[in-house]
Amino acid sequence: MVFADVFERLREQHGSQESWWPAESAFEIMVGALLVQRTTWRNAAAAIERLRAGRQLTAERLARIETAALSKLIRSAGFFRVKAARLQKLAQFVLSVGGIDALKRLPTDELRTQLLELPGVGAETADAILGYAFERPVLVVDAYTRRLFTRLAHPLPAPTDTGLKEDAIAALGSTQRLNEFHALVIAHGQRCCSPKPSCERCTLKQICGWDRDRQTRLA
DNA sequence: CACCAGGGTGGTT
């Protein structure tokens, strides 16, 4: 109930979010999911464009390039040394299983388990890859999602990640709607509910939970 | 100048 309601109201406020994660292949989305960690999409996209321009945006090339050379290409995404090593592990993994097409045939649970074994792939990145690269019906729970639903629940306890995922899948159903929901939550978090002042500028305060706030720190 | 961005990991209490 809550999810479908929030979804509609976020859409009213921010508009539909189609093709929010632009990419030309599933592999490119996997690369982007690692590069965007704790950075802006702008900086991650610049790194992807440098990889593309250098013709390194394939599993074959990323698996073979020197780590130092790779880290220079992705410099703009930050944490470039750790991310370079992680990208190479990802590329090697894709090659070892027989390519992206082999991964597309795996059941969602099994695919998720294998993704989580990769260095640098935690719950959020795994779900982003599942949802956007492989179009599986999952919810990406990130810091924006937790903040929003913690505020909505206030003063009740914050919902758990697994609870949010189950409810979202039950309420929204399709991969397309789940992905758009995630995009809407981020658009809302970026344009409206900033971390610190807690929704001073929000035009739909009911969504942020600002109107039910009791001077408590909600971030 | 401080703060933040579409996290994950390893170590400490």
Place this chain on the structure above:
DNA sequence: AACCACCATGGT
């Protein structure tokens, strides 16, 4: 299980 430091660039 809850914290903590660390990774590092680029925009505001």
